[in-house]
Amino acid sequence: MSEPKRGWFQRLTQGLTKSSKQMGDQIAQVFVAKAPLDQAKLDELEEMLIEADLGPHSAARITERFAAEKFGKDVDEREIREALSAAIGDELSGRQGEFDPLSGPRPYIVLFIGVNGSGKTTTLGKIATDLRRRGAKVLVVAGDTFRAAAVEQLKVWAERAGADFMGRPTGSDAAGLAFDAVQKARDEGYDVVLIDTAGRLQNKAGLMEELLKIIRVVKKIDPEAPHETLLVLDATVGRNALAQENIFGNQIGVSGIVMTKLDGTARGGVLVPVAQASDSPIKLVGVGEGVDDLQPFDARAFARTLVGLEESAR
Secondary structure: OOOOOOOHHHHHHHHOHHHHHHHHHHHHHHOOOOEEEOHHHHHHHHHHHHHOOOOHHHHHHHHHHHHHHHEOOEEOHHHHHHHHHHHHHHHOOOOEOOOOHHHOOOOEEEEEEOOOOOOHHHHHHHHHHHHHHOOOOEEEEOOOOOOHHHHHHHHHHHHHHOOEEEOOOOOOOHHHHHHHHHHHHHHHOOOEEEEOOOOOHHHHHHHHHHHHHHHHHHHHHOOOOOOEEEEEEEHHHOOHHHHHHHHHHHHOOOOEEEEEOHHHOOOHHHHHHHHHHOOOOEEEEEOOOOHHHEEEOOHHHHHHHHOOOOHHHO
8 A cells, every 4th residue: 555645544534433432431521531541440450451452461561561660650641641552562562573575576466355244345446546636557356256246346346446357256166266367467567466365164164275275376476475364354343353364364374454444333443363373463444434444563653542542643
């Protein structure tokens, strides 16, 4: 993706309203006025972080850090927000990755994986739109050949983006489609190939074998492909996103994570344990339906927004 556009912090703030409001309300209740930080307040703080889906391990580390730095000292709501933002930022330190398909080889092959409903198709469409705006020649591939609705949705996104589209009848072999798409892209000078895939966890073994087959066949054309394998996770499922990361991350070579629908949950803190549990960095986050609501992940901006701090204080 291109650099975050002007106004992205405002969209991030708006998109994380549910999460930041819940956390902000709880901070305000615990730290009504400037007062010494005691064990009771630390316990409430840790419980609040767990409820925000930051996970027990991160919650414990952050609380221990607060105890070491602030215990017995007078603190107010603003100081807590600032310190909490810094602590969450540190938890995410090193978990921020870059997605730049125009900086790699041509054609650059990107595989999108994740369960049905996670936002794969929409994410792919937004990326296609961004790449076309930047002048790239893009091929969109409907690799979820089991769901006609997914194919139609992706076709609409491709048309809207001005990207070329490639699909097959329902039930067709997804790996064969991927192979033909990559060959076409190589022969016809495409910059980027974006390949959607199925996400039917009801048949986990079959799904994983299909994904691995897609990877095997594209490597026959380019041994380095796919150049990116993006795991798309839905923030609204909360800590179930951790289980999904585990399923895909253990079997498929994930290069980056996209966290979608952060605007639809009051527990956006789930991004923290997901980032820490994964061997792959967070590369993109989505906070709305608009094309510009998918942007590169910025750990510091995310941490500040989550606790309700404004851009000017960065």
